[in-house]
Amino acid sequence: MSTVALDRAIIERIVRQIVTKQAPAAPAPSEPSSSVDSVQSRLVVSISARHCHLTQEHVEILFGPGHQLTPMKNLYQDGFYAAEETVMIVGPKRRMLPTVRILGPVRNASQVELAFTDSISLGIDAPVRHSGDIRGTPGCVIVGPKGVVELSEGVIRAARHVHMNMKDAEAYGVKPKDFMKLRIEAPQCTVTFEDLLVRADETSKLEVHIDTDEGNACFLDSATKVELLKQDHDCACKKH
Amino acid sequence: MSTVALDRAIIERIVRQIVTKQAPAAPAPSEPSSSVDSVQSRLVVSISARHCHLTQEHVEILFGPGHQLTPMKNLYQDGFYAAEETVMIVGPKRRMLPTVRILGPVRNASQVELAFTDSISLGIDAPVRHSGDIRGTPGCVIVGPKGVVELSEGVIRAARHVHMNMKDAEAYGVKPKDFMKLRIEAPQCTVTFEDLLVRADETSKLEVHIDTDEGNACFLDSATKVELLKQDHDCACKKH
Numbered sequence: 001m002s003t004v005a006l007d008r009a010i011i012e013r014i015v016r017q018i019v020t021k022q023a024p025a026a027p028a029p030s031e032p033s034s035s036v037d038s039v040q041s042r043l044v045v046s047i048s049a050r051h052c053h054l055t056q057e058h059v060e061i062l063f064g065p066g067h068q069l070t071p072m073k074n075l076y077q078d079g080f081y082a083a084e085e086t087v088m089i090v091g092p093k094r095r096m097l098p099t100v101r102i103l104g105p106v107r108n109a110s111q112v113e114l115a116f117t118d119s120i121s122l123g124i125d126a127p128v129r130h131s132g133d134i135r136g137t138p139g140c141v142i143v144g145p146k147g148v149v150e151l152s153e154g155v156i157r158a159a160r161h162v163h164m165n166m167k168d169a170e171a172y173g174v175k176p177k178d179f180m181k182l183r184i185e186a187p188q189c190t191v192t193f194e195d196l197l198v199r200a201d202e203t204s205k206l207e208v209h210i211d212t213d214e215g216n217a218c219f220l221d222s223a224t225k226v227e228l229l230k231q232d233h234d235c236a237c238k239k240h
Numbered sequence: 241m242s243t244v245a246l247d248r249a250i251i252e253r254i255v256r257q258i259v260t261k262q263a264p265a266a267p268a269p270s271e272p273s274s275s276v277d278s279v280q281s282r283l284v285v286s287i288s289a290r291h292c293h294l295t296q297e298h299v300e301i302l303f304g305p306g307h308q309l310t311p312m313k314n315l316y317q318d319g320f321y322a323a324e325e326t327v328m329i330v331g332p333k334r335r336m337l338p339t340v341r342i343l344g345p346v347r348n349a350s351q352v353e354l355a356f357t358d359s360i361s362l363g364i365d366a367p368v369r370h371s372g373d374i375r376g377t378p379g380c381v382i383v384g385p386k387g388v389v390e391l392s393e394g395v396i397r398a399a400r401h402v403h404m405n406m407k408d409a410e411a412y413g414v415k416p417k418d419f420m421k422l423r424i425e426a427p428q429c430t431v432t433f434e435d436l437l438v439r440a441d442e443t444s445k446l447e448v449h450i451d452t453d454e455g456n457a458c459f460l461d462s463a464t465k466v467e468l469l470k471q472d473h474d475c476a477c478k479k480h
Contacts (some may be wrong), residue, residue: 116456128428188368189401196428216356217457
């Protein structure tokens, strides 16, 4: 069985972000976001590298009693952060990912989010699921410096989604749980991703999350234009 | 710098193929292919994993004087094959890919085709190019059992493309060097790839080539429908 030492340093960056280049600076918070164009100008597309969310109980098993996650870098969404702490994820055939970042704050259930490439390397057939929807998904072993957690379920490929506030949703003409699509224009690599779940609430910033495989497929770093569209927008053509 | 032993056995398969499931069996060669629908029914989408093409001179340096490539598996296009022989590809920082398959027959110029993930792991900033268009691209070192070749150029990320014969091109209303797009419908992972170069000649079979990153992004193995479309097909909507 051939193996290769794959340096993940470059793709390990937890969140790479591209702000649409065609747009002016984000409007001040007091400005109304009434048109799609003005909303689009604030669109951020982020690549989520593999990571995990943990319960406080699991944090303490892995890092010691009373341990609290240490924020290292704030994520784009307010209140969320990449923690200093990382864990090792071990699959069923003792294949492992040595350094998987924990995102905080802690949650009610632990969950490991992988790209397809990661799930192949771990030997786990992780289903595409939306965050939190882990019933019946495969488990894994999580190894920390002070202990080990055997997760009976919770390993997923995170489904594409877009965060936004209710005003943005109104401007786009969508509701929570609708689907949208994202067109990323890049030299020779233009891609449209469909099936982006709308996760709208009162406070989220407008941000699409795709995984590393998706980011690599469209060569996001070279993107020249990013457009978020309704899944079934007005179009006379039935081929979309 | 964190590294991880990534088992590539599963994604090493040189060509994974999906034949569109919505279609009946391919028509007999004598049938006319006059409509897009009848052409579409023969559409094959293949994932090209990393591989290289070599000159006969380089084959002999790497494998010994007089060596001929040994066909291991025929590719979908007649006359082409994955060879038994593999080489090691070494990047500028002595990072390497230990087992890169050679595709035959030999060519006039040696060339290494990588996915984005591979180019990151090798530390080579490979540009997106169409096969054969290697001027000014980065080089690498190729290591075989009998010798070493230092390639001054030839490392690329292969651009998406579609092979077809001239009758297919006519049915689609495209010419060689036009661009098309491919919509792959898969549960929660539907993707449309634009910028597929048309490579049409008298004899090629209808086949799209995408790389492993692109195949992983759309979860090709789970695809339920595949459609090849003109890049600018009839559509009243200007958003595509």
